[in-house]
Amino acid sequence: MTSIAWLLLALPIAGALILLIGGRALDKIGHLIGCVAVLAAFVVGLLLFLDSSGSTHVQLFDWIGVADLRIGLGLHLDPLSLTFVLLITGVGSLIHIYSIGYMAHDGERRKFFAYMNLFVAAMLLLVLGDSFVSLYAGWEGVGVASYLLIGFWSDRRSAATAAKKAFIMNRVGDVGLVLAILLIFKETGSTDFDKVFAAMPEVAANSPGTVTAIGLLLLLGACGKSGQVPLQAWLPDAMEGPTPVSALIHAATMVTAGVYLIARCSDIFNLTPDGQLVVCIVGAVTLLVGCIAGCAKDDIKKVLAYSTVSQIGYMFLAVGLGTGAYGLAIMHLLTHGFFKAALFLGAGSVMHAMNDDVDMRRMGGLARRLPITFAVMTCGYLAIIGFPFLSGYFSKDLIIEAAFGAGGAKGWIFGLAALIGAGITAFYMTRLMIMTFLGDPRWKQLRSADGREYHPHESPAVMTVPMILLAIGALGAGGYLAVGHRLVDYLAPSVGSFHEPELPMPTVVITLLTLLLVALGVLIAWLYVGRRPVPVIAPARVNPVVALARADVGGDAINEALFARPGIWATRMAVFADGRGVDGAVNGVAAGLGGLSGIWRRWQNGYVRSYALSMMAGTLLLVLALLVVRYA
Template sequence: MGNIIWIIPAAPLIGSILLGLFGARWSNRWSGFIGTLSIVISALLSVAIAVHWFQDPPVDEHMRIMLWRWISLPEYSSYIEFYLDPVSLIMMLVISVIGLLIHIFSTEYMAGEAGYSRFFAYLNLFVASMLLLVLANDLLVLFVGWEGVGVCSYLLVGFWFHKAANGYAARKSFVVTRIADVAMLVGILLLSNALGTVSIQPMLAKAALLWPHGGIMAAAGAALLLIGGLGKSAQFPFQTWLPDAMAGPTPVSALIHAATMVTAGMYLVIRLYPLFALVPSVLTVIAVGAVITILTASLTALVQRDIKRVLAYSTVAQIGYMFLALGVGAWSAAMFHFLTHAVFKALLFLSAGAIAMRLHHEQDIFRMGGLRQKLSVVFWAFLIGSASLAALPVVSAGAFSKEMILASLWESPGLGKWLWLAALFGAVLTATYIFRVVFLVFFGEVKTEPTGHYGVRIVVPLVLLAIAASTIGWLEMPKFMASSSVFSSFLEPVLGHPATESTLPHWVTAAGYIAPLLGVVIGFGLYRSGYWVRTAGPVGQGNDGGQAERSMGEGVRRFMRAGFGFDFLYDRLLVQPFLWLVKILRNDPIDAIFMSAAAAAMRFHGALRRSQIGQLRRYAGMLALGSMAVIVIMVFA
């Protein structure tokens, strides 16, 4: 079974090449067909391999499929080789199956767009690169895929290139991740230099053997790779690119910026977890960074006008949860949250795209409303997705994965309780901001009248994803419910036994379930009191909410009227500090660092350019000066 695995990334690659070469001459129908067919092949093969895996797991729970030798240096060699174990199997399944659904969705969503075949060429190329990334057995091959997805992301974010802003967003996402990638490349070189191999499994074995616990080399390698991962996954301090990347078409946001590419950072850490386990300090950094990410991103999501930006910030925050889990060594919890998140976030993005399709590409939630009856399919899809994102108990998949993370946070020593508290608070916020969107978009009076209708290629992916988003959580349930641990026991050969022994106090579990409900209630309360609308902020200002300055008296009045005390509390506790935060973040201090590096390069460019004046005499003079310099070095140095 394993020896056909190369077809899985190769099929989309071939699809992409065909589309690139002949797409311009093909009809849209044919382009869409080829583009989707290639993913169908990958998805079917992935499922077949997975089924086969369950029936007859390979020896040692992994497969290595070597294709050919890629690099051979005296010190080390690198092979083009695929490595399949439960972790990469799950990643592969998610990428190909969700990728397929999004491709199907796109064939209808992108109809009528210029560059239809180009879109599918890029999207296929992306899937191929992503599959290469997860299947790679070797850090260098992984890096190839890593760069490949980066380039595809760049191309797809800038897909509508005639708008200057899109080009800017594409460039920004590329520059920011690229800076992180350089750190990662340095890390890979460091590891290869120190350990003599970049093949992941031997490398990890060697690292565990040679390096002491908490050693400086391990810390440096892990930290450098982590920077690469943080960049790709849009975690603090690299989070700035993801919201801007929403300039791309919505299916792209669903596939790349929600389900797959942005989780590559998490995958990297999981793949290399024995290395990270060597250095608890790096793990602590991950956890603290994740908390910062979760809280800032969730707060920001709370005041966005643009539905896609809300989802983008929520993606940042949810990946923050995955990193938080990684930070306390709860590898399988992170994986599980990745799985559920991929499903429900793809669902949410596709729903948002479906809404926009019918509302003349309107993305402002304050210009929507009352869509519950008009777009009932999308309403249910979005609601299920939101429930899952908010982690509403029992009915949603997200609840199980988030609960798993919370439990492992509580049980982890040291900072664990504090992390748990922060994560719990984040859960409240999550529910609040997503249900803010739900209420504003689907309830109330109709503000923009929908037009058109949905075809089957829109509805089927939504329905399938919605079913998955509410049921996939049953793979892993807490002991007191059903004692189902299919997921973690599947991953056990790789990641070891999960730390969650059911010794949790009941109130901790209960808190985890109540927090989202509380969030929904807050969201509803503030919706009813009209708080959201009043604090909507100026139109078109993406990350600029919370303009409302309220007097004490008014706050008290609204407290009485709405019957919820949270409004005032919320304003004082969250909005005011948040306004302060927004003021800082508006100027994007982290962004400024990246941009100043670019500006410095430009400065040098300008200065050097002036030397190319075009005059022969001047050139001769410069040549003479250069010769002088060399002679001086030779004679006097």
């Protein structure tokens, strides 16, 4: 069965090429070609998953050959990569189908599906590659495709700016990944996963600091792709792209690449406790930053974007905890793929009904007008806040328990951070649901930007059916994957076996504390938003906490102060040094030679008597010099 593995990459690549090369002739069927390509890849992935047994390598062709260096392009089929394949192609297929309706009136729909196929192909290469070089090729491919998709509506300045911001901030993280790969090659002489991971224990024994440096550089790359502190500021701005792009990037694929990278490199991180600690710190800080920022946003998609930042923070916290928790991170990644995709597509359905308006203050009372969308988003909402026996309850709560099980002060700090994050998540998600679907229909008194009145209506079946399927996954995927440690045991050959953590308190106490904080978050949101009229215009005078949340917890300000401004100053100094120093020296020499030539030119006057006098004067000076030397 592995003989068909190459189709996983070939199908979406072929779809992208056909749609891009075919041109306008394919405008009427381009969306169908894009959907069929990804659906076919899902079928191939499912067949490989059902036929899989352990880890298998499929060599496609020799890629790079320089002297003794040989790097081939091969596929690494194991439980971890196949899990990601099913997520990418399965959820990706539903998002493609949803896009048929969402992009129905866009004149560039064929190109949109081409870019979506390209994105899926790059993401599959990232998770299937059997070496750091092929992983990096997919990593950069995802970056290019995301740039094209985020800035798809490039006629909007905000979209073009957001795409550029995402591309540049990801390049910062990519520098870390490149340096990590170069350091790995220097220490092990290879980039193949099997050879690198086999050689790492010896490297750690001889130079533990080197392994820590590799882990931190890999973490930097992961932070860029997954929108973790300090490289999280690009992710909310990426909401300027079409909503299916937000669902594809923020739910199932691109933002999970960092989690995949750390899980794939578990053999490296297990050798550096300091590196694991930094990963945990980044995850804990990020999950709180994402929660706080999401509390004060009025843009429905930006609330969900910061929710993604926060939920990925939970995953980073889990992979940082080491052996036993990697599988928990992947389980939360899978459940998050279902409920967050359902939430994003539901938000897109709301926008579809509200003339693309994203301001929740201008909504309200939509539950009756959009019953299917409301039901889908309710399922996603209950799953993400960890309502008992839904997906988030099984995956996120296990991470909270594992955080407490880290031991000592570290366990208490990370455990409390995860608990607080659960409570804040319940607050801002309840706020979103109330402002969007409940209360007075504030849209009745408003008109859209072009003067049309709002007439909210349910989305067509091509959009609602994928939403319903994702909602079903949001309800039941967590329970299915958690029962009997089904998923973590399946992933054990790739990331290590699961070990029950030693908790400082009974599991039931942690569960009750989590549910109590979640209920408290829901109650505060209801008291703060549900029982008060929602002003259509956000109040200008707010308390410092809300002001901090509106300012994205200083994400852009911190990056500007620590990186952008020093970079600008350094650039200006370099320009000054180049203009006044290097150019000044060159121009000075040129001016000096020009001045001397002007002076010397005066000696060339064309008069023989002047030349004879010069010769005589020179001869006399020479004789005088010889006499001085002779009799000195």
